Amino acid sequence: MLELVGDPNIVVVATSIANVVYSGGYRSMGFDTDPGLKMAVVFNERKVVLVGPLADLWAARESCPGPFAYYGYGRFFFDHQNALNEGDVDFASFQDFDAALQAAIAALSNESTRIACDFLPTYSSTGFQADPDWIRRIFVRARSLKSASEIDVLRRATELTENAVSIALENARAGVAETDIAAEISATMVRSGLRPGFIVVTSGPRSAFADAFASSRKLVPGDLVRIDVGGTLNGYWSDTACSAVVGEPTPEVERVNHALMAGQAAALDAVFRRVSTEEVFNATTEAVRQAGLASYKRHHVGHGLGVESHEFPTICRDNSEGLIPGMVINVETPYYRAGWGGLMYEDTLLIGKSAVERLTALPNTLVRLPG
Known part of the structure; x- marks a missing residue:
């Protein structure tokens, strides 16, 4: 500084x-x-x-x-x-x-x-x-631009957050309420030393709500479940997201999910190639459209992560910033269709001197929950 x-x-x-x-x-x-x-x-x-x-x-x-x-x-x-x-x-x-x-x-x-x-x-x-x-x-x-000690905290925060999400998903199924899933995520985070920040667990038509609190709604077969979670460890944020379906996905869910997974893969590839933030945005949104979701639009597809959950740089159109060693960024492909539902994937990445490291470990695939 x-x-x-x-x-x-x-x-x-x-x-x-x-x-x-x-x-x-x-x-x-x-x-x-x-x-x-x-x-x-x-x-x-x-x-x-x-x-x-x-x-x-x-x-x-x-x-x-x-x-x-x-x-x-x-x-x-x-x-x-x-x-x-x-x-x-x-x-x-x-x-x-x-x-x-x-x-x-x-x-x-x-x-x-x-x-x-x-x-x-x-x-x-x-x-x-x-x-x-x-x-x-x-x-x-x-x-x-994060120091080695800051990177260690961010890496650990990400690991602990994903562990909390994984434990909750193991117990999620038809008949379980959104609040039950959110409570399990929160409790696991607190036990591991994290301070829960935002715990978004939305299902069915509610999965199309952006950044909404969990409700008492219980999961039913066919529901989409969108989870977006962040918390702080020693003042530094985590931010990770995943998507699930209760039972088997419909053809439309598979079509949308395929497009979002393609966009997330393109985002990761663009960051690994160290292109500018604007190029990451363009590559991500274009990949989603080309993979079958032609109407896909976003105001951003990622952001920096640190002592705030959204930091510099914002990965958006008309914002061409270089990806500099020491940055920790998130890339994401959310999709919200009112009355139908929503899906999203999100990864945390460390821009290193010689390579880019993916700090998140959960696979960007649709999780199947028991119906």
């Missing part, structure tokens, strides 16, 4: 959820769920200071081994004086977020320091000077 900034005299202030996770290594339950809370990571080449609610102090400490600086705000009470004395913790308490943020910036800056903040409005007392659009672009680029 700081290499892309290219100026040792800049202090960076990260305030969005994703940028705080990326810069500070800590994902706060409160910050994720309470829009009234604020957090920031203030950093330069010398030091990192996490600014957040007092209640987050020790959870943040657990996520950030080594020397740790936390400037807390608000009212909360820990019996922690011994822990503060014994630990390598630079801790200070402030009345509100603005005061804590100003103190963190002051601790890392001098008269000639430029301050670059991603999203907060400019406060005259903090002296933000660098263009926020510029630093946001830096964050986007930096987050798209």
Whole structure:
């Protein structure tokens, strides 16, 4: 990140959820769920200071081994004086977020320091000077290129998510409710250390709903079942999808599924050839159409994956980005036909220096569930 900034005299202030996770290594339950809370990571080449609610102090400490600086705000009470004395913790308490943020910036800056903040409005007392659009672009680029440790987490998150989906599919059959399948996926994810994010389990006509919650609807013979699941491990997302049919597929289901599988294969082939994102999009959609689904349209066929479930680059028309070593991306071929149903496949891929690695392992084939 700081290499892309290219100026040792800049202090960076990260305030969005994703940028705080990326810069500070800590994902706060409160910050994720309470829009009234604020957090920031203030950093330069010398030091990192996490600014957040007092209640987050020790959870943040657990996520950030080594020397740790936390400037807390608000009212909360820990019996922690011994822990503060014994630990390598630079801790200070402030009345509100603005005061804590100003103190963190002051601790890392001098008269000639430029301050670059991603999203907060400019406060005259903090002296933000660098263009926020510029630093946001830096964050986007930096987050798209994963370190070895980030790749390890993403690989593990993908493996655990697919395992949860596989276990749920083993028990799915006619008479089982969408919510039963979603509950089993969620429970397996939690037991393995993942935090469930989106658990899409839709069946029959509901499988044509995009990103819908599971319902109490029970599977019946002939149903299509579309599953799209993502969760976080240490703040980093997984995202995988598969499709199933209860009993035997109809000729129309086989026709549509054949086209989507052809599109997914074309997407994988295009990424393995390291063509641009626009070329991946064109190859994918054209393959689906040529394989029998002539009306197929998509706004995108994939995206980056990291501390957000959809990151740079978006794989779409009129967006020609190179696939650079270090990127982790998803490619997908969803199809939604209202009143009929939907199917989709999705893969996670690591762009390596010498090769592209498929992190997902589930086969892109239609799963048969007992009717």
